[in-house]
């Protein structure tokens with residue numbers, strides 16, 4: 001049950017954190033996996049740890065996205081991910097921050113999908129999963145670019161699902177809540193502050209990257225074929 005043998009996956013933003021956890025689980029289920037990120041050293045070390053191939057790519061750049069898709073081969077499973085936009089107040093976001101968020105968070109997914117979709121439709125099987133954020137359900141005051149761009153990703157994939165559902169391709173998003181990656185641990189390095197945030201989560205703890213990865217991996221299986229155009233929030237009931 002829940003195997004991915006013979007499937008080929010491309011996971012971007014996967015040298016660490018949730019992306020790496022997702023790549024690891026896809027490998028464990030038997031998929032052949034290529035991971036992509038910007039820093040070759042960290043990426044190569046991560047790839048060796050999980051038995052994946054790697055390709056250097058900044059997903060905010062079209063040429064890099066095309067290179068990653070080419071390196072991965074016939075992609076059956078796409079997990080679109082990158083680092084989140086920086087914080088700031090909504091009224092203070094400048095043109096450059098909007099443009100960077102647009103390229104890194106939204107156009108990266110659009111372009112990755114463009115690169116793999118024809119092959120998936122041709123083979124009659126495909127799984128597209130974008131990692132978004134709980135901010136789609138509950139906008140965070142200091143993450144205006146994330147709130148907007150992830151909503152755009154979510155609705156793009158929901159729209160795409162309408163077009164490709166009859167071709168055996170599913171398009172879903174997984175929205176993590178507070179997840180204990182190195183980045184989050186750094187952001188909440190003050191123990192008292194971390195405790196306060198955890199108290200605001202009904203589960204009373206941060207999520208584990210593997211718990212988000214499990215939802216992504218499940219969406220990639222044959223068994224998830226009828227789940228399409230959906231958003232799975234993995235947040236310990238925070239957004240309820």
Ligand code: NAD
Pocket residue numbers: 012013014015016017018019036037038039057058059060081082083084085104131132133134135175176177178179180181182183184
């Ligand atoms: P992370 O910062 O630990 O990892 C991000 C990964 O993406 C790294 O491998 C990094 O090298 C790579 N990356 C960044 N920019 C890239 C680019 N332009 N091109 C290619 N690779 C790039 O992040 P994480 O905590 O694992 O989160 C993954 C995603 O989920 C992020 O978008 C984040 O904003 C979002 N998210 C995380 C949380 C959380 O609590 N961890 C909560 C909600 C949403």
